[in-house]
Amino acid sequence: MTEVKQTKSCRGIYLVGFSGSGKSTIAKRLAERLDCQSCDLDDMIVERSGMSILDIFNQEGEQGFRARETDALIAASNAGAFVIATGGGTVVRAENRNLMTSNGWIILLEAQPPILYSRIQQQLKGSDPRAIRPLLDAVYPLDQIRSLKHTRQPAYGLADWTVHTDRLTEEQVVDEVIRAVEILENSIEPLVSQDTAGPMRHSLDPDQPPPIVVAAGLWPYQVIVGWENLAGVGDQIKRVLPQARHAAVLTDRRVWQRVGSTLEQALQRAGLKVDVRDIPDEESIKTSDHVNAIHDWLLAIRFRRNDVLLIVGGGAIDDVGGFAASTYMRGVAMVKVPTSLEGMVDTSIGGKTALNHPRARNLIGTFYHPRLVWTDAALLRDEPQEQLRAAWAEVVKYAMLESSLLRDEISGATLFEVVSANVVQLKGLEKRILLNIIARCVALKAQVVASDERDFGEHRILLNYGHTIGHALETSRIALRLGLAKPDVAARQNELLTRFGLPTKLPKVSMDVLLSRVRNDKKVFGDTPRWILPVEVGRATVSSSVSEADLIAVIEEHSSATMSQHRG
Incomplete structure (x- = not known):
């Protein structure tokens, strides 16, 4: 076997990949070779919650599990030099990817669906029934693996390095990961354009936007x-x-x-x-x-x-x-x-x-x-x-x-x-x-x-900015009252609205009508209205902290509150 240099990574190592790719086993062996700590994120979630993964899914759903997963990832990432075996879906959440990118190298352990299926079957033989992966509990498990892996592949593709494990022994996989980290640690910073948000144009017509x-x-x-x-x-x-x-x-x-x-x-x-x-x-x-x-x-x-x-x-x-x-x-x-x-x-x-x-x-x-x-x-x-x-x-x-x-x-x-x-x-x-x-x-x-195609997360909801009772009132009054926006944010926005000839006066409206509209707004989650409030020009946040008392106080205090209302 080719000797592989033992290097202690200056950054953490996150092993990502689908269930059955070998993350947990490789993390332990890798940590031994590198003389650093290892952590299995699923085990950490179980230990912190006192529940099995299956119980968390049954009681809190996938959304509850993912929230616990992010909390565990944050805690594990504060441990200095480390190797973390993440869950199969950990890397899908952008906030998790951002955290991992900031703290370490993301190494993808890849394998073909039939290989993954075979490995998962071996893992489940003789194990506690509660150890089953909830998302893989399926009538046709191999098809389920193919489908679920396909949906995650774009996120897996963002890893810093990929190791194809299908034909490798565990020791060979460890060698490949160490080699990858050695290359990454000593690599030249890739040339990345600073103009990431600007258009890249090859059109013969500079006046015509690209598709x-x-x-x-x-x-x-x-x-x-x-x-x-x-x-x-x-x-x-x-x-x-x-x-x-x-x-x-x-x-x-x-x-x-x-x-x-x-x-x-x-x-x-x-x-x-x-x-x-x-x-x-x-x-x-x-x-x-x-x-x-x-x-x-x-x-x-x-x-x-x-x-x-x-x-x-x-x-x-x-x-x-x-x-x-x-x-x-x-x-x-x-x-x-x-x-x-x-x-x-x-x-x-x-x-x-x-x-x-x-x-x-x-x-x-x-x-x-x-x-x-x-x-x-x-x-x-x-x-x-x-x-x-x-x-x-x-x-x-x-x-x-x-x-x-x-x-x-x-x-x-x-x-x-x-x-x-x-x-x-x-x-x-x-x-x-x-x-x-x-x-x-x-x-x-x-x-x-x-x-956020189906409007399930907190991304597409941002497009409802100003749609509850108006841009200016939600910006200049409510956001200011909650301490989220500075006065100049309201001033700059409202000046722009005025220049477009948009109304900036709150029309006379019954308080009961206004509160009824807020209570029945499509952004209500449970019984709590959600508001899109500005933090600064160009950036907003979703808030559920606006009480009816806040709203009434703002309207009563600013009876001539500025407002722009249009189709939501």
Whole structure:
């Protein structure tokens, strides 16, 4: 055997990988060779909680287990030189990865699913039944391993080094890890661009933003942001959906009068038969009866699963059209062509559909992503000024959230700075700056959707900033009262809202009505409202610490509290 130099790592070593990859065994042997401490994270969780892993899952669910796992990881990482065998899913959480990256080297122990399955079977023979991995307790365990490992692979791929263990003995794996650490400890710092948040451009047209990829759902899809590019949408649809023969278009009459001729010609030129149904863009259409009417229409025009449904416009048509696409034949391809600023920067991306219930708005819905979003920003020249003005609040929202929505620090001018410096140009719909700002907002939304598609975590909820009772009140009053935001945060935001012509006075409203809205807000968790509150310009946090007493005191103290209210 080749002699491997024994090196004592200056940093900790985190062994990551799927169950059965050998992390626990290798951690012990590695610690012996390196003369340092070893820790098995699962064993530490059991010891600290007094419960088995299975009992924790049964009583607290996976979310409770993951919280305990993070606490144990923090404690274990404060032990000096160490080797830690993490759980199979530890590395999936971003906060765990950040902690490990800051304190040590992340070494992935990799193996093929059949090998993992065989090892897990051997481990479970004669062991306490409570030692079973809850997430692998399955009817078809090998398929379960393949599926679960596939979902974790993007996180595993972020390790500093990978050791393929399939054909190696335990001693050989230890040798490989020591060799990896030796190389890493003596390696030259990789050259990393400091401009991680800036665009990387190879386009021949510097005025045209690059396509933005939304990596969510069953397929990644592109958002194309352009200017007077509507005539190209048919060709792009055929590239994305080459089997499509029929385009069914859902729109409203006013929108179709503006874009219908150009769009219909573009679709026909691409070889698509076109049928159009116009429906009013009103909240009243968001019912099961209207969905059934759309289904009846699709049946009548002999619309097939390989065809494409276009949603042209936005608002209620986007909600009901998306729901119809997600349920007709269990889901058909959908393309969105937003024609409003709000649709372009926000609502056309993310996959949320919605119907109203007699007792609640947007209570019924699905997550269903389009195959393409095609934006022609030149269409904003025909958007009603009142509607356009209200949508600038969404742009301000993204400017106030930018750092919270990105993994890396922003280099160069922030979105808030760029928007602030170009308010006049944006209101005048100047092409270059308008396309840049729309693309930046879309890219931020794409990052959020990719990381928290189903709105389960505390990432996508940030997009509700200002949607409870208004940007300015939530910033300048509540956040200040809780000591989260400095006065200049409120001043800078509210000045920007004012420059866009947005109202900054809290309208007269019944306290009972206001409190009822807060109690029934979609962000309520259990019985506790959650608020998105700014920490600084570009960064916000989720807070459940706002009591009704705080809210009442703020409103009573500031009866002329500044506020900007728009569609949530």
